[in-house]
Amino acid sequence: MHIHHLSKENSILNQFISEIRNIKVQKDSMRFRRNIERIGEILGYEMSKTLNYEPKTVTTPLGETAIDIIDDQIVLCSVLRAGVPLHTGLLNYFDTAENAFISAYRHHKGDSESFEIVVEYLACPDLENKTLVLADPMLATGQSFASTFNALKSFGTPKDIHLISVIGAQKGVEYVVEHFPEQTHLWVASIDSELNDRGYIIPGLGDAGDLAFGKKLQH
Numbered sequence: 001m002h003i004h005h006l007s008k009e010n011s012i013l014n015q016f017i018s019e020i021r022n023i024k025v026q027k028d029s030m031r032f033r034r035n036i037e038r039i040g041e042i043l044g045y046e047m048s049k050t051l052n053y054e055p056k057t058v059t060t061p062l063g064e065t066a067i068d069i070i071d072d073q074i075v076l077c078s079v080l081r082a083g084v085p086l087h088t089g090l091l092n093y094f095d096t097a098e099n100a101f102i103s104a105y106r107h108h109k110g111d112s113e114s115f116e117i118v119v120e121y122l123a124c125p126d127l128e129n130k131t132l133v134l135a136d137p138m139l140a141t142g143q144s145f146a147s148t149f150n151a152l153k154s155f156g157t158p159k160d161i162h163l164i165s166v167i168g169a170q171k172g173v174e175y176v177v178e179h180f181p182e183q184t185h186l187w188v189a190s191i192d193s194e195l196n197d198r199g200y201i202i203p204g205l206g207d208a209g210d211l212a213f214g215k216k217l218q219h
């Protein structure tokens, strides 16, 4: 796997990451969503540098010029709920992308700390020979990404795969390295070292889905 750990290099990205982590700033859910969206734009821009391009000619009012334009058919697939603002950020830049949505949530049995990933909803176009971009802001154990990839297999074989995440845990990064093809790219803003007993990234930011959309009842 090609791992692109983007906060290792100083940029405005660090400002947005510090705001989504900050216990005071993250209480403003509109700002939280917008920051995730802005991070999606930046990660998408960085990813775009590794896509395939084709020479085109553009006609201006005063003449013609040659320019290389992306030649890949992109499918953006995000994991509900927390993936929604990240998806919006990516779609802000990849105007003609096709889109897929999948629900993957952690089901805890009673008070137990262990959980299973439940995939219930999936809407996806044909993936054959396309560039699949899987987006989820939190890469904790890596099981949601892996379950999503398994669920998408019957929709065709993409020619390239990019995983987009905002905060990853080292353990989750290792898990996706094992469960995705070798040529897969991982674009992650920040990588944290710890994962607690309930599968939360430490220091992470808390629950991304709740911060973006509010608390949900467990049932």
Ligand SMILES: O=P(O)(O)OC[C@H]1O[C@H](OP(=O)(O)OP(=O)(O)O)[C@H](O)[C@@H]1O
Pocket (backbone or CB within 6 Å): 079, 080, 081, 082, 083, 104, 105, 106, 117, 136, 137, 138, 139, 140, 141, 142, 143, 144, 145, 172, 199, 207, 208, 209, 210
């Ligand atoms: O790497 P993993 O261990 O699989 O964990 C990461 C998953 O957890 C979060 O979703 P969550 O289950 O909290 O659902 P939500 O988006 O509805 O809050 C997050 O958005 C990922 O999908």
Ligand SMILES: O=c1cc[nH]c(=O)[nH]1
Pocket (backbone or CB within 6 Å): 082, 138, 140, 199, 200, 201, 202, 204, 205, 206, 207, 208, 209
């Ligand atoms: O730290 C974590 C782990 C999974 N999901 C989240 O929203 N946060």
Ligand SMILES: [Mg+2]
Pocket (backbone or CB within 6 Å): 082, 207, 208, 209, 210
């Ligand atoms: Mg959540």
